[in-house]
Amino acid sequence: MPFVRTSVRKDTDQARVAAIVDGIHQALVAAIGMPVDELFNLVSEYEPEKFFYSRSFNGIARSDDLVVIEITLRRGRSDAMKRALYAAIAENLSAAGVSPKDIFIFMHENDYSDWSVGNGVFAMSIVQQRGTDG
Numbered sequence: 001m002p003f004v005r006t007s008v009r010k011d012t013d014q015a016r017v018a019a020i021v022d023g024i025h026q027a028l029v030a031a032i033g034m035p036v037d038e039l040f041n042l043v044s045e046y047e048p049e050k051f052f053y054s055r056s057f058n059g060i061a062r063s064d065d066l067v068v069i070e071i072t073l074r075r076g077r078s079d080a081m082k083r084a085l086y087a088a089i090a091e092n093l094s095a096a097g098v099s100p101k102d103i104f105i106f107m108h109e110n111d112y113s114d115w116s117v118g119n120g121v122f123a124m125s126i127v128q129q130r131g132t133d134g
Helices: 014-032 079-095
Strands: 003-009 041-046 067-074 103-110
Touching (some): 003 014, 014 041
Parallel strands (some): 067 103
């Protein structure tokens, strides 16, 4: 179950934010086989004057609308899966009006023992078993 944090420029239109979240989610489903119901994306806005970043790092010309995507997920995806994920995110967000040059993605990987996904239960104990709440 990935947990995503997405940071967008303050005053980004809410319809665009929803399209960004959906684009990331659909990429996770398609590229790494994440179940459709595993949507956890915390969106925050940054004040342009409080976010400093290189507009030319690694030869990429970034605009004022940088979207930062931080993905935390369980260890075990191959480099090929990650490449496919990054490409799918860029493609999906491009359809939402975000330039691929303005998409900055990074990942944190960990293990089941680093999660509790509800009811205070150690995720290693349930290893992807579903709850009984419906």
